[in-house]
Amino acid sequence: MNAPDPRLSINQATIKHADLATALRVTADAGIHAIGLWREPVNEVGLDLAAQMLADSGLRFTTHCRGGFFTLPEGRERIAALDDNRRAIEETATLAAAGAEGSTAVLVLVAGGLPAGSRDLIGARERVRDAIGTLATDAEAAGVTLAIEPLHPMYASDRAVVSTLGQALDIAADFAPEVVGAAVDTFHIWWDPQVLEQIARAGREGRIATYQVCDWKTPLAADPLLSRHYPGDGVIDFGSLTRAVVDAGYDRDIEVEIFHADVWADAPENVVRRTAEAFAAAVSPHLP
Amino acid sequence: MNAPDPRLSINQATIKHADLATALRVTADAGIHAIGLWREPVNEVGLDLAAQMLADSGLRFTTHCRGGFFTLPEGRERIAALDDNRRAIEETATLAAAGAEGSTAVLVLVAGGLPAGSRDLIGARERVRDAIGTLATDAEAAGVTLAIEPLHPMYASDRAVVSTLGQALDIAADFAPEVVGAAVDTFHIWWDPQVLEQIARAGREGRIATYQVCDWKTPLAADPLLSRHYPGDGVIDFGSLTRAVVDAGYDRDIEVEIFHADVWADAPENVVRRTAEAFAAAVSPHLP
Numbered sequence: 212m213n214a215p216d217p218r219l220s221i222n223q224a225t226i227k228h229a230d231l232a233t234a235l236r237v238t239a240d241a242g243i244h245a246i247g248l249w250r251e252p253v254n255e256v257g258l259d260l261a262a263q264m265l266a267d268s269g270l271r272f273t274t275h276c277r278g279g280f281f282t283l284p285e286g287r288e289r290i291a292a293l294d295d296n297r298r299a300i301e302e303t304a305t306l307a308a309a310g311a312e313g314s315t316a317v318l319v320l321v322a323g324g325l326p327a328g329s330r331d332l333i334g335a336r337e338r339v340r341d342a343i344g345t346l347a348t349d350a351e352a353a354g355v356t357l358a359i360e361p362l363h364p365m366y367a368s369d370r371a372v373v374s375t376l377g378q379a380l381d382i383a384a385d386f387a388p389e390v391v392g393a394a395v396d397t398f399h400i401w402w403d404p405q406v407l408e409q410i411a412r413a414g415r416e417g418r419i420a421t422y423q424v425c426d427w428k429t430p431l432a433a434d435p436l437l438s439r440h441y442p443g444d445g446v447i448d449f450g451s452l453t454r455a456v457v458d459a460g461y462d463r464d465i466e467v468e469i470f471h472a473d474v475w476a477d478a479p480e481n482v483v484r485r486t487a488e489a490f491a492a493a494v495s496p497h498l499p
Numbered sequence: 500m501n502a503p504d505p506r507l508s509i510n511q512a513t514i515k516h517a518d519l520a521t522a523l524r525v526t527a528d529a530g531i532h533a534i535g536l537w538r539e540p541v542n543e544v545g546l547d548l549a550a551q552m553l554a555d556s557g558l559r560f561t562t563h564c565r566g567g568f569f570t571l572p573e574g575r576e577r578i579a580a581l582d583d584n585r586r587a588i589e590e591t592a593t594l595a596a597a598g599a600e601g602s603t604a605v606l607v608l609v610a611g612g613l614p615a616g617s618r619d620l621i622g623a624r625e626r627v628r629d630a631i632g633t634l635a636t637d638a639e640a641a642g643v644t645l646a647i648e649p650l651h652p653m654y655a656s657d658r659a660v661v662s663t664l665g666q667a668l669d670i671a672a673d674f675a676p677e678v679v680g681a682a683v684d685t686f687h688i689w690w691d692p693q694v695l696e697q698i699a700r701a702g703r704e705g706r707i708a709t710y711q712v713c714d715w716k717t718p719l720a721a722d723p724l725l726s727r728h729y730p731g732d733g734v735i736d737f738g739s740l741t742r743a744v745v746d747a748g749y750d751r752d753i754e755v756e757i758f759h760a761d762v763w764a765d766a767p768e769n770v771v772r773r774t775a776e777a778f779a780a781a782v783s784p785h786l787p
Contacts, residue, residue: 330736336692365653367690368734369717378692402655404624404666429657433721446656448618 215487216495220245220273222423222468223252225486226479231256233479235268241483245271245313245464247421248306250299258302262309272310273464274317274358274394274421275303281342282323282335282372293342296320297349304353315463316355317420319394321362324369335372340382343391351390358420359383360394363402365435376400376409383418392420395456396468398427398439401447407455414459422456423466424449424494432472439470441485442493453497465494503775504783508533508561510711510756511540513774514767519544521767523556529771533559533601533752535709536594538587546590550597560598561752562605562646562682562709563591569630570611570623570660581630584608585637592641603751604643605708607682609650612657623660628670631679639678646708647671648682651690653723664688664697671706680708683744684756686715686727689735695743702747710744711754712737712782720760727758729773730781741785753782 221238223229223246229237231252238246246268253261253275265272278296283289299318307316322339325332343357350357359379362371373379379393393413400406413419426445431438442449467486474482509526511517511534517525519540526534534556541549541563553560566584571577587606595604610627613620631645638645647667650659661667667681681701688694701707714733719726730737755774762770 325734330734332690332734332736333739363652364690365651365719365723368715374690375692381692401620402652402662404663404669427656431653431723435653435719435723446613446618446620448620451621 213491215241215243216490216498217244218464218498219243219487219490220247220271220464220466221483221486222247222274222276222466223249224276225467225469225474226482227470227475229479231261231264235264235270237479237483239268239270241480241487243270243483243487244311245273247274247276247466247468248272249276250302253302253306258305262305265306266309269311271312271464272306272314273466274315274319275299275306277319277321278357279321279371280323281320281339282326283338284326293345296346300346300349300353300355303355307355316353317358318350318355319358319360319421321360322371322373324366324372332367332372339373340385343382344385347386347390351387356389356420357391358394359391360396361399363399375403375405376413377405380409380413380416380418384416388417392418394421394423395419396423397447397449397452398425401427401452407451410452410455410459414461419456419459419461421466422461423468424490425467425469437470437472439468441469441474441489442467443489449493450497453494457497457499501779503529503531504778504786505532506752506786507531507775507778508535508559508752508754509771509774510535510562510564510754511537512564513755513757513762514770515758515763517767519549519552523552523558525767525771527556527558529768529775531771531775532599533561535562535564535754535756536560537564538590541590541594546593550593553594554597557599559600559752560594560602561754562603562607563587563594565607565609566645567609568611569608569627570614571626572614581633584634588634588637588641588643591643595643601751604641605646606638606643607646607648607709609648610659610661612654612660620655620660627661628673631670632673635674635678639675644677644708645679646682647679648684649687651687663691663693664701665693668697668701668704668706672704676705680706682709682711683707684711685735685737685740686713689715689740695739698740698743698747702749707744707747707749709754710749711756712778713755713757725758725760727756729757729762729777730755731777737781738785741782745785745787
């Protein structure tokens with residue numbers, strides 16, 4: 212096959228069962244230049260060693276996944292969640308500094324769902340705003356961009372009360388764009404009648420912190436979290452979305468992040484190769 | 500138990516396996532005043548007999564479900580779908596005339612998903628607008644209101660490319676409000692950050708054609724279509740949504756429409772009784 216697109220980044224969740232060493236190795240061996248990491252495999256080896264391994268890999272670092280859990284009511288759990296987000300900010304800064312030139316210090320934030328027993332969606336959304344306000348100072352000090360990720364509305368009750376790109380941008384608007392931006396993930400926002408205008412707005416406001424791609428296909432998996440497919444295997448029009456992101460000025464790496472039982476069961480070498488092929492076919496033609 | 504709320508209407512899908520005679524009987528026997536019907540059980544007995552049975556029941560008729568399938572490309576199938584919608588418009592007018600005083604001639608429209616093999620969401624949405632333009636003349640002549648129903652975005656690819664109330668209102672804006680309105684269904688729109696402002700807008704524009712309630716709870720059913728619950732069994736805040744609908748000027752009947760395997764397996768008498776109880780607890784306190 213041809214060399215992978217130089218802007219392709221493998222989000223580590225796509226090869227979920229690979230440990231950090233394996234993830235870095237298969238990604239670099241495939242000729243891919245960038246990777247997005249998850250906290251659990253990083254912390255499995257420890258941050259210092261993880262940073263060294265990343266540096267040795269020669270890969271760019273694109274995002275750290277993930278912070279969030281901002282909807283908890285006041286109390287001990289919320290304080291612990293905020294402290295954990297501060298550690299995630301530090302990890303992000305350390306890894307971005309260890310990655311190859313062109314790495315970006317972006318921490319993806321998944322807001323969290325409704326607290327158990329609560330129906331107060333508006334209140335939960337307010338607490339997300341409050342939490343980001345609390346963490347913005349830490350992020351700015353560390354040179355990290357917090358990327359609010361709107362999740363598909365089917366996750367609004369149990370995973371993320373931030374459901375649209377417009378809503379994420381409304382929250383981000385209180386902060387400097389280098390401190391708080393948004394994650395633009397095709398799976399979560401492809402359906403939105405306002406998606407193109409909100410991508411353009413995100414560009415104007417300087418807030419596209421990361422662009423992530425995977426595909427949507429029905430029937431959904433029994434666990435709807437695992438319904439993410441290789442680009443091109445579903446119904447998302449990567450042309451219009453990718454052109455909108457390009458036109459909005461985004462010129463950095465593009466992650467493929469897939470959660471799917473079959474993908475996770477495959478060998479990571481195969482998954483990385485298939486990801487590069489899918490990206491080349493579905494996304495690359497729409498890049499400058 | 501107390502008498503059911505006088506504004507409660509049983510959508511026939513809630514007692515899916517009851518034929519028309521049974522649906523009318525159990526609804527009236529429970530002291531409920533109104534019912535929304537589905538085309539299949541009506542056509543099973545024939546429209547004339549269905550209208551007579553409805554008249555004999557003494558129930559108000561609230562909506563007819565459903566028209567739609569508007570996303571098909573030009574061709575024979577699309578022409579057949581539009582013809583079928585014209586029949587649905589006639590059925591709606593006939594049934595509304597046969598129902599008790601206060602009946603409403605409202606045909607609920609489910610737009611349809613992406614045609615097989617298509618990724619052109621924007622084009623599909625344009626075809627929905629075109630189809631409604633074609634049918635508006637028929638609806639106006641028959642005195643029927645077409646209610647565009649935004650469906651939850653998790654159905655955007657396979658059931659309805661109309662995903663938000665704002666989008667439904669944008670489509671409806673080309674037509675007179677008594678001809679084209681929107682269905683406000685809590686299950687589909689509860690998550691929308693713009694839901695309260697769009698309900699207020701729908702009221703200002705005179706376009707709340709029907710208000711339907713049921714609840715959202717995770718985990719979703721393996722078939723996500725069947726994830727609708729009795730009001731109060733999930734996380735939807737019926738207070739804020741119902742008050743918004745009331746404040747928007749909606750003063751007609753309110754349907755409960757539940758798709759759920761357990762509800763469908765229960766005896767229709769039980770389902771109707773539980774529906775009345777759930778409505779009284781979750782919705783009635785927020786009505787004037």
